[in-house]
Amino acid sequence: MTTVAVLGAGKIGQTVLAGLCRAGWSPDDLIATVRRREHGEAIHAELGVRVLDTAAAAQAADIIAVAVKPQDAATLLESLSPHVKDGQLVVSLCAGLPTAFFEKRLPDSIPVVRAMTNTPALVAEAITVLSAGSHAGQRDLDVAEELFRPLGKTLRLAEHHQDAVTALSGSGPAYFYYLVESMTDAAILLGLPRADAHELIVQTIVGAAAMRRDTGDHPVSLRETVTSPAGTTINAVRELERHRVRSAIADAVEAARDRGRQIAEDADLAVENRRRRGGPDHEPAVDGQRHAGDPLGLRCRQKRHGGGHVLGLTDPTGRIQVLQPLQLRGLLGTVVRPHPSADGAGRDHVEPHPPGLRVAGAPGAPPILDGQVGAGADQPRLGGRIRDLTHGAHPVDRRDRHHRPAIRRGQQPLQTRTDTTHRAHQGRINDALPLVVVQIGERQSAGDTDVVDQHVQPPERVDGRRHRGLDRGTVPDVTRHRQTVQLPGGALGGLGVDIGDHDPRALSGQPFRARVTDAVGGAGEERDLAVKPSHGDSLSVVESR
Ligand SMILES: NC(=O)C1=CN([C@@H]2O[C@H](COP(=O)(O)OP(=O)(O)OC[C@H]3O[C@@H](n4cnc5c(N)ncnc54)[C@H](O)[C@@H]3O)[C@@H](O)[C@H]2O)C=CC1
Ligand SMILES: O=C(O)[C@@H]1CCC=N1
Known part of the structure; x- marks a missing residue:
């Protein structure tokens, strides 16, 4: 069985581990690394996975998944690199960082796959987009896919799409939660009890998503079906247009995409600064x-x-x-x-x-x-x-x-x-x-x-x-x-x-x-x-x- 080490079991790392456990992976095949001991103890207590240090995790794993914040990636890679060997696959979950960032810091020819997943991994509803780095081939993508398929859907795309993917599906759940929040506020304004409002909204989102997914109909057509002449919906749609919500969404996604790019530059810069000042801590x-x-x-x-x-x-x-x-x-x-x-x-x-x-x-x-x-x-x-x-x-x-x-x-x-x-x-x-x-x-x-x-x-x-x-x-x-x-x-x-x-x-x-x-x-x-x-x-x- 494949052993997976998630280096940096924070929000997404832990979600992936939990999703894999839920999907039936044995905790014996899963390893987490953490910075704080209490956090490691909590993860072990909750999921039963092993919690090791970076070196031990790297030595024990077939797939090394890096799930630290992008700004921590270089430091992590410094301690990881000496322990990575041929036959292992490194998977990056980090937003923004290109595979080249990892390849530069790992031994030659270690394959790196960049993966952008999202938090619905916890309930096996993630969408994970995989891109091969320059030393990674189809076989490596297959291996990475084995890791993410139990967590939801997977897709393979060229790496240059990853910042856009991150902005869309990586960050995407947050946009929908924001919508849920906003609709809940609106419901409260209209006098609905909060719990009922919540149920109405969540089921409506789930239903609308399922309609789109299962019928394959175009969203415009689906919306038109709801929008009766001189009815209620068109009045709401007119307000959305008046407030330029479509344009706001475009701007928001674009801003997320731009931030992804900036993260990569910042990460390079952070390394540069550390190098110039001769140590990581100042x-x-x-x-x-x-x-x-x-x-x-x-x-x-x-x-x-x-x-x-x-x-x-x-x-x-x-x-x-x-x-x-x-x-x-x-x-x-x-x-x-x-x-x-x-x-x-x-x-x-x-x-x-x-x-x-x-x-x-x-x-x-x-x-x-x-x-x-x-x-x-x-x-x-x-x-x-x-x-x-x-x-x-x-x-x-x-x-x-x-x-x-x-x-x-x-x-x-x-x-x-x-x-x-x-x-x-x-x-x-x-x-x-x-x-x-x-x-x-x-x-x-x-x-x-x-x-x-x-x-x-x-x-x-x-x-x-x-x-x-x-x-x-x-x-x-x-x-x-x-x-x-x-x-x-x-x-x-x-x-x-x-x-x-x-x-x-x-x-x-x-x-x-x-x-x-x-x-x-x-x-x-x-x-x-x-x-x-x-x-x-x-x-x-x-x-x-
Ligand atoms: N949160 C999300 O929905 C998603 C996050 N990501 C990416 O996943 C990465 C992690 O994001 P989050 O989980 O949100 O952040 P987070 O801060 O919750 O998790 C990062 C964890 O890594 C730990 N860490 C840092 N350096 C470490 C080291 N050297 N050894 C062991 N542990 C170390 C930190 O203590 C922290 O627990 C980021 O690169 C982010 O771009 C990707 C997709 C979705
Ligand atoms: O906000 C972030 O930077 C991460 C990456 C995608 C989702 N969360």
């Missing part, structure tokens, strides 16, 4: 630290935001800030702009230069920092050069066949990279995608915005940066995320553009779904980007991925 030690001996007292600040990390550098007066992505894929736009001095005169250069950091930039143009950061033992270990914008070089650019159009502010070309050259890889930080440097335009007066509320900040325009034009041909995904990064002493406006590389929507110019107040640009999708001006010590970052 947060990156760069937040707010000063560069010792740095005449400018540059501060490094790293802040997690959405899809990755942003590094801000600023001098104590906040005259210069640079954002730098600390992620492998993705990113980033940066605004570098002189801070107006106290008398209102703008400055466009900085001196003295800190050691290892060069300030460049033509007179009148924004200053550019270029150099090595973190050379000293007591300095933040940022590794790698920021980059040489002046010469347009970028290290290890996987997209260098794409040339970025020059950006113009009036007649003045802005500091932007228009070509790329390969350089030696100097550290993972340098894997970031090309930096886009833009200069924000002069702040518009409040009158321009037609905003009367004194607390509403008018937008600043990023001249010539239309979101459709953002790195066209290379900017793929335009889900946007706004974040204010707190940086000490800064008074700069900023725009960061985080660029993922999966989704082709940006190529078709899909508009951002949320914008800052934008009275400065033209109408429609061709408007200039507007960024929130930052005051005091904050820097607005608009992230696109």
Whole structure:
């Protein structure tokens, strides 16, 4: 009989184990690993399965199912890897993580199957989608299917569908529970007793699902059967349409899909951070630290935001800030702009230069920092050069066949990279995608915005940066995320553009779904980007991925 070890018997891991027990698997063939001993004892008491440590579980199992949170997967794989041997199959239940993530961390040629199941596994009503990694073949999928078939239905799909699957059926039960909750509230509003309402709703959902499944009729046809002319249902449907529920569902599923992608990036990033700080238990030690001996007292600040990390550098007066992505894929736009001095005169250069950091930039143009950061033992270990914008070089650019159009502010070309050259890889930080440097335009007066509320900040325009034009041909995904990064002493406006590389929507110019107040640009999708001006010590970052 096949022995299965579920590493990380939390919600889904335990559900799978319980589902298998219910389906008749012997607890002797099932192993769980846990982090907390009491949790292991509870699982053993409830299901009778063995609870072992990772090494012992791996040695005893034919199938090793990884069911930890994605952010814990790398750590788990470190301890698992030495114990995995030929003939075993690793099955990942983790949302977002590609099979390559596992393959990279396991001995060569160990087959990995990515599985996305869902909680109805407990009652043998799961749907599990299986995808083979690069070392896994049909036989491995067969073996994985043996594990999941007792838990419900199974389906095989190519791995690139898995984020969508996760958004749909992995997370899907939650959407239906949400619907049940909402309908229950509505029933209470109408005066029905809660218990009766619950029974009505659950049986209606089960019945509707069974109708769809057993008749095979199209949902529209099934709905039309219910919808009598001038009857009750059409009035309800009209309200659903009025509230754009269909569109809300599309957005919700899309957001779940995007989060799956982001999880993978975060997991890579977490590994990177651990590697750089030399251990698993500490947060990156760069937040707010000063560069010792740095005449400018540059501060490094790293802040997690959405899809990755942003590094801000600023001098104590906040005259210069640079954002730098600390992620492998993705990113980033940066605004570098002189801070107006106290008398209102703008400055466009900085001196003295800190050691290892060069300030460049033509007179009148924004200053550019270029150099090595973190050379000293007591300095933040940022590794790698920021980059040489002046010469347009970028290290290890996987997209260098794409040339970025020059950006113009009036007649003045802005500091932007228009070509790329390969350089030696100097550290993972340098894997970031090309930096886009833009200069924000002069702040518009409040009158321009037609905003009367004194607390509403008018937008600043990023001249010539239309979101459709953002790195066209290379900017793929335009889900946007706004974040204010707190940086000490800064008074700069900023725009960061985080660029993922999966989704082709940006190529078709899909508009951002949320914008800052934008009275400065033209109408429609061709408007200039507007960024929130930052005051005091904050820097607005608009992230696109
Ligand atoms: N909850 C759900 O409906 C679904 C979850 N998933 C995926 O399953 C995974 C787990 O999710 P949940 O069960 O919801 O999370 P959870 O937090 O309930 O379970 C994870 C468990 O792993 C344990 N763990 C972490 N590191 C460990 C280690 N090194 N050794 C042993 N145990 C360790 C944790 O203590 C926790 O009990 C995630 O990757 C998630 O994406 C997939 C499909 C559905
Ligand atoms: O919410 C989550 O991330 C997991 C994955 C699918 C369902 N639950």
